[in-house]
């Protein structure tokens with residue numbers, strides 16, 4: 001997976017003097033699913049405002065049912081929005097549907113592939129659909145890029161889940177869109193393939209493609225994305241550069257393993273949030289902005305504890321996420 005071409009911005013570029021600041025821009029995006037029969041309408045998106053910077057690796061993070069796929073599917077033209085405004089590469093999805101569609105490649109959450117076509121045929125059909133001239137097609141290059149060079153002529157029903165996912169990625173890239181959207185791409189992909197998928201997507205991003213990734217795996221967003229928006233219940237709970245989001249939680253933990261049983265938290269450590277997890281394990285919680293690690297370590301040393309092991313636990317996205325979700329559903 002190392003064949004990366006810079007995204008082509010074909011007729012899109014010629015119609016825009018400069019590339020837009022925002023690869024995707026949403027204003028008040030609203031979706032209400034109305035049931036055909038009985039049952040309540042579902043307010044899946046409640047006025048989403050979001051700006052996805054050109055060139056970013058942007059994470060849309062939220063629990064199941066948050067509205068991630070609804071948002072993506074509106075961009076993909078698969079779901080009709082109820083209200084609000086969506087622009088892709090500067091083109092309104094209502095006013096300029098052809099251009100906005102050409103600017104984006106979407107790998108949907110559900111894997112839909114015709115089982116009787118081969119990967120090569122699937123990519124060729126997609127290229128035809130997007131009007132990519134024969135001479136500009138790069139089927140072999142794409143197949144190689146997603147590690148399916150030797151599967152070009154196999155029936156897609158014989159491909160594993162991970163291979164299908166990667167074929168979907170190739171399919172989304174056929175028309176060289178400047179924006180690539182991946183909706184929960186890790187589902188059903190084993191760890192090894194996941195690594196190569198991320199490697200390829202990272203290379204695309206480095207070569208200039210804006211990546212929008214949805215996930216409910218916090219570690220994934222934390223590791224990959226430079227900016228993260230958290231959505232819950234159809235509302236944006238946070239949107240910040242990843243380090244800023246992580247920095248918001250000013251809390252660290254030191255886990256101490258002791259060589260003998262302890263009944264009480266030592267006097268000198270009570271000024272931190274210290275807790276005896278069990279007789280041989282102590283967790284010291286402190287705020288890096290207030291308490292310097294040296295002071296904390298000094299206090300531990302002065303307490304005279306015999307420590308056999310020490311580990312730290314940084315606040316991760318999980319904590320922030322739970323905090324924000326609690327706050328936004330309160």
Ligand code: ADP
Pocket residue numbers: 033034042043044062063064065066067068069070071
């Ligand atoms: P996510 O991708 O974050 O898991 P979705 O966008 O799939 O969330 O769903 C958001 C909400 O909208 C959920 O409550 C879901 O049940 C509801 N929903 C999604 N698609 C439909 C649909 N076609 N009809 C009715 N409700 C839907």
Ligand code: MG
Pocket residue numbers: 068069070109183184
């Ligand atoms: Mg979804």
